[in-house]
Amino acid sequence: MSKGLPKRSEDYSLWYNELVKKAGLAENSAVRGCMVIKPYGYAIWERMQRVLDDMFKATGHSNAYFPLFIPKSYLSREADHVEGFAKECAVVTHYRLKATEDGVTVDPDAKLEEELIVRPTSETIIWSTYKSWVQSYRDLPLLVNQWANVVRWEMRTRLFLRTAEFLWQEGHTAHATAEEAIAETKQMMEVYAEFAEKYIALPVVRGVKTPKERFAGALDTYCIEGLMQDGKALQAGTSHFLGQNFAKAFDVKFATKDGGLEYVWGTSWGVSTRLMGALVMAHSDDEGLVLPPKLAPIQVVIVPIYKGEEQLAQISEKVLKLKKELEAKGISVKYDNRDTERPGFKFAEWELKGVPVRVAIGNRDLENGTAEVARRDTKEKSTQQFDSLTDYIPALLDEIQENIYSKAFNFREEHTTKVDTYEEFKEVLETKGGFVLAHWDGTSETEERIKEETKATIRCIALESPEEDGVDMLTGKPSKQRVYFAKAY
Amino acid sequence: MSKGLPKRSEDYSLWYNELVKKAGLAENSAVRGCMVIKPYGYAIWERMQRVLDDMFKATGHSNAYFPLFIPKSYLSREADHVEGFAKECAVVTHYRLKATEDGVTVDPDAKLEEELIVRPTSETIIWSTYKSWVQSYRDLPLLVNQWANVVRWEMRTRLFLRTAEFLWQEGHTAHATAEEAIAETKQMMEVYAEFAEKYIALPVVRGVKTPKERFAGALDTYCIEGLMQDGKALQAGTSHFLGQNFAKAFDVKFATKDGGLEYVWGTSWGVSTRLMGALVMAHSDDEGLVLPPKLAPIQVVIVPIYKGEEQLAQISEKVLKLKKELEAKGISVKYDNRDTERPGFKFAEWELKGVPVRVAIGNRDLENGTAEVARRDTKEKSTQQFDSLTDYIPALLDEIQENIYSKAFNFREEHTTKVDTYEEFKEVLETKGGFVLAHWDGTSETEERIKEETKATIRCIALESPEEDGVDMLTGKPSKQRVYFAKAY
Structure with a gap:
């Protein structure tokens, strides 16, 4: 067979897109931004699901299912949250079609009293449910996961990496104390990291996002970041410490052991079919896919x-x-x-x-x-x-699994560069790409300016990074730790 | 604990609803008609999914995933199909919200050019995809299944039995000949019957629907019908022979071995979270659920x-x-x-x-x-x-599984009555309920009149029913076979 694949070195983006289609993983559908996941691609996703699901259950979580639709007023309850998602919502306004002389049209008499949003994420509908599930400390922790489809009306889409509809899992947990919720948040980030490294054969940096890059409604977002062969980073999973934000928005309180009444502490965490994109981009070559044995159908x-x-x-x-x-x-x-x-x-x-x-x-x-x-x-x-x-x-097969990981690990090592000046920073980004470790003064202003000038963002503040005195490469202000910059998907 | 369950004999419907909630299977959500499937209920559904999925794979099917949204014009391509589903469609008309002084509202500038329907079933979007998947006889048969959520805007909903959103699987296959497609349709009905009997412990009647009760767009609908403890029937799964209807609507042709070009033949088949309702209603008692061991979490x-x-x-x-x-x-x-x-x-x-x-x-x-x-x-x-x-x-555990099945089987035997007159028919329906085996003249008019007068519908023409000369109990016209009537969910 003639593969007709472009070379990575010539057009990485086209290579990716063609490979995903020609290898039978996915294709674009007739619906703007929505993909069809083809049988071979879905078989890989099923393997990912099975492993992750076992890992979630081993850490005490149960699956459940919540509605696809969210009343508009619910989405609006948490201020940051609605601000983060309002711009990309699919909105259901009617519940009936009718036949007319011009064909089938929306029936104007079937307008919903309140519009429904197709879930972009489920915090609001789930926390509205938790209100009746949580009464006492005995009901905590509440450890629930959902496998579902979600919709975010993205304007520029790419198969697996950014699609209007995608498949994912979203964990939503409730705890009696902030400490427990933070421990859960970190634990799930670690589950994701283990999955990425052992199964996708993708080494990842474990870290925490800057305030600017946090999930809308979270106090902290932990993440895992991988590096693709073109030197761009890819966020492969996130785990959010929600504090009491959603508990307060939906009035979820519990009776404590000593008779008090307190808001519960929340987390949420998710990975999606985006992992399929990471899998393809991390290992494949000009001849086609290179699948890690543990996920190969x-x-x-x-x-x-x-x-x-x-x-x-x-x-x-x-x-x-x-x-x-x-x-x-x-x-x-x-x-x-x-x-x-x-x-x-x-x-x-x-x-x-x-x-x-x-x-x-x-x-x-x-x-x-x-x-x-x-x-x-x-x-x-x-x-x-x-x-x-x-x-x-x-x-x-074991040797191949290890070798694929080692190759990706070495690639990342070779493409992780410490820089101390902004000139170096820009040069590294332009020439070899990859992760650039630099000092940052901790302000959103500096972060934003660097993004505007170089398109690089702070991927994370790595958990394993050592403390080190330095100065911000742009402002000269003092810094205690280098952070991971990169251009990213 | 105090269960506070109503008795079946006093209010079967209330008993069912309370049991589903109190046993932790499901509850109503804040969204009209949409349920929350709680962890214990979802654990049973997961077991069902796992077994069914293995059965589908053992019969050669692969899973895939198609878009949640269907362009309005696609739904309209097959005339019967759109007529069947237009009245209960959730319609997406906008893709953005915006903040105003009055709060968050739908952004009028973000109106879709063409409305999108939240899939009530996926024939149209899938057949539009199959057009590019099928070129030659070598591409056939195409045996694909999808696990997904679907939405039908039902006005009167009941947990699991009839909800606006529900979870299901839908198989969609394409074949070179009508014979192969019919064989597939029957095979999947048989898979469902085996699952119902061996796992849910629910004996079912295998049959074919009357034209009036067919799936919108099918030439024939095969089904399995179970009997609940209140004497009402429940359709537990359907398998449709679509003929060339969708192939013609979406122009799906294939090159035959001898160089011709023909439309392909299609089937579709599905079971849903409705099976959870069947499971509960078939076996449970006034003390609570009675789960067949093979599906018990x-x-x-x-x-x-x-x-x-x-x-x-x-x-x-x-x-x-x-x-x-x-x-x-x-x-x-x-x-x-x-x-x-x-x-x-x-x-x-x-x-x-x-x-x-x-x-x-x-x-x-x-x-x-x-x-x-x-x-x-x-x-x-x-x-x-x-x-x-x-x-x-x-x-x-094996003995319990068998005993639950036997009990349901005996119940069904005791509640299956042959009648020859319309008076008997009505009396049986009113006193003991269950399946009523009667002759029918084969016309939709008679079927409709019986439904109006008694609320009983023809559940199916059973595949195993012997030929038997008789006359329609209402019209006196000749009939060759008794059919299964019942009041139904």
Whole structure:
């Protein structure tokens, strides 16, 4: 097959978009800004969901489901929150269509008394519900997660990275004390970081956002930030400490152990189908996707190379036995014995789709008891004893998972630069990109000016950053810690 | 705990509603007609999803995701389809709010050029996508499923049974021939029937709808129909043969093997959170839920009865070992060692929540090496050797699953009545309810008249019904087969 993929070095953005479509992950739909997630893409998302869901349950959370619609007045209860989301809301105003001579139109008699907003996030509808769920300290902590679709009317959209509708999970928890809520916020950031590193094979910086970049309605936003191959950062997950903001907006109080009555403390945290974009952009190459084995829907593809039915039968017998043995070890295997395509076409197709390991077996292999094993990440090929594959392949998958992570980790290390002057800062951004570690005076004014002049934003104040005396590169004011700047998705 | 549940015999409808709320399954939200699915209810739904999803995959289907919104013009492409759904559509007309002196209002400058409908079902948006997915016979069959939320603006809603927003799965497949599409339609009806009977423990009638009751846009609608304890039927799943209707509406053609160009044949099929209502209404009693073990989030609850820390420690040691052994067998166990509630309260709570097996262990049990085992379905209690529980409980869970099914099956048998006259028909409907098997002349006029006069509808023409000469009870016209009438949800 002809892939017709642009090269990353020529047009990274076009490469990404074409790859997402050609590899069968997603495509644009007839509805502005809304994507269709295709079966192969959805299969990866399902794997992400399953792992994350298990991690949420292991940390004590239960799933629930809240309405898609939010009454307009609810969204307005928390001042920062509505300000943050009002500009990009899909608004339902009517509940009926009717047939007229000009075709089907909205029935003007079916106007809603109060408009409904398609949820851009669910804090308001959920906290309005929590009011009746929380009475006493015995009802706390309340640890709930929701898997759902949300809508934010973005004007410039890109498959997975920024779409009008996207899929996500949103955790919403309520606690008796600020300390517990902050611990929850940090714990979920750590869950996200672990997922990103162990499954997506994406090293991330754990940090906290500046006030300017906080979630609308939060007191603090923790985040994980990854670096893509074009040197731009991508926010891969956020976890918010909401303080008592939503408890106050929706009057959620609890009876304390010693008979008092207090507002509860809240958190919310989410990751979305944006992670699919991170997965693609962090590892893939000019030949197609490179999927980390732990999230690959097909981990091993086996292609027979044969002349005639008899050879195929001999190969199939061996392959089906191997397939069964690997599947018994929990490995997902596809035997691509289509007779409508040639091996070269199949190799290219599975390369495009990022299958971590490809096994080819032909007539000479039959004679020698061997098979050709090719790994997607390094493109290395080797000849292996066929009988050893049941052990060799699981080990190889682990090695690939680690290698993909190491490669991304090294890339990030090479693209993380400390600078002390604004000139250096601008030069690094223009030449190699990546994370730039610089001192900052802590003001939104300076942050805003740097963004206007360079398009770089403060991705986060990293949790692991050491204290270090310095001065802001722009204003010369004192600073105690470097922060992570980058251009970002 | 005081349950405060109404009795079924006094007010079945109120009993249902109160039970759904008190058992923690769902509640009404601030948004008209939209429910909140609470963690315990959602845990059951997740189990349903997992089993169904495995069944769909085992029959060759993949999941994908399509937009929440449907352009108004798309919905209108298939004439019957838009007529069926136009009256209950949530319509998005604007994409922005703005702050004014009177608060937050819809921004009149942000009106959509074309209104978007929140999907009531996804045939139109999916078939518009299939146009580019299907070119040749090699692309067929296309076997796709979607898990999603949908919105139908129902005026009279009831938790799970009829809500403005609900969760469901919708399969949408495309085939080269009518025969294949019909086979798929029947296969998915059979998958639903198997799920209903083996997991929900609900015996169902497999059948086909009359033209009047067909899905809007289908040539045939297959369905499964269950019977609730109040003698009303409940449609638990439908599978539609769409013919070439949507292929023609969206111009989806394929190149045949011999070089022709033809419209593809379609099916769609779905089950929803309505199954939760069926589950509750089919089995539960005046004390609370009765959950079939295969769908119960907690299959076994263990309650210690103790005086003092030392006794509790002795009991806990034994219980935790048992819990581990049962969990190793895939059984979900909760050890309710809360010190804030008394055993009687706990017993009542788990009874309300329908946990299939309750184990209580007290001081005398410690001495005797025994435990008290109570089953939720029959309320029988027995004393068992503690060491035997690891084997006894799994067998008991199987027995409970079977018993719940048998009970529902017997109920249905007792409430399925053959009648030959309209007088009998009306009398049966008024006195015992249930399914009434009667001859029908095959016309929509007669069907409509019976509905108006008795509120009973034809639930289906059962696939397993024998041919039998007879005459329509109302018109006296000839009939070849009895059909299933009932009042229905």
